[in-house]
Amino acid sequence: MPSEPEATGNAPGDAIETPDVGPTDAEIEAWAQHERQRRESWLRGPTQAQKSDWAARERGRRLAELSGQGSAPRASSGEPRLFLVQRYAREAQLAAEGAFSLMLNLSMREMFDQLIQAGRDWEQEYASRPVRRRIPLGDQAGGVMSDTDSGSESPGTASQTS
Numbered sequence: 001m002p003s004e005p006e007a008t009g010n011a012p013g014d015a016i017e018t019p020d021v022g023p024t025d026a027e028i029e030a031w032a033q034h035e036r037q038r039r040e041s042w043l044r045g046p047t048q049a050q051k052s053d054w055a056a057r058e059r060g061r062r063l064a065e066l067s068g069q070g071s072a073p074r075a076s077s078g079e080p081r082l083f084l085v086q087r088y089a090r091e092a093q094l095a096a097e098g099a100f101s102l103m104l105n106l107s108m109r110e111m112f113d114q115l116i117q118a119g120r121d122w123e124q125e126y127a128s129r130p131v132r133r134r135i136p137l138g139d140q141a142g143g144v145m146s147d148t149d150s151g152s153e154s155p156g157t158a159s160q161t162s
Helices: 004-008 025-044 048-066 081-105 108-127
Strands: none
Touching: 081 108
């Protein structure tokens, strides 16, 4: 049976060539030059075109936020609609999973209480407007005071008779 060196045809002293897997000195220097240019460009700051693009996007974002459309993201010219479809599908999945989690982890009474509180919060924030009505002062009401006005004041109110 032949020994290992004889089987491969290499003598024990022959060196096996390995391919060079690392970058060459020229590649390293080219990368370093590119990196220096990139960092210098960053230090110079944005170009005038980049500044105006940013200002237009920021203005649009702020106007949308002021008009109440800030919570619903819209596709910008560069943003694919597929991304928004995937995002909304994921949010719907999370909402459904959260609803099931509430149903499984809370008692019916706790879940009902949370739903009622969420409804009240929504009404307070979005649906109800403060009712403005004129409240007559004590002397304008014909001099007649009710039981609640006779002696005790609710916290946070000041007496208007003094």
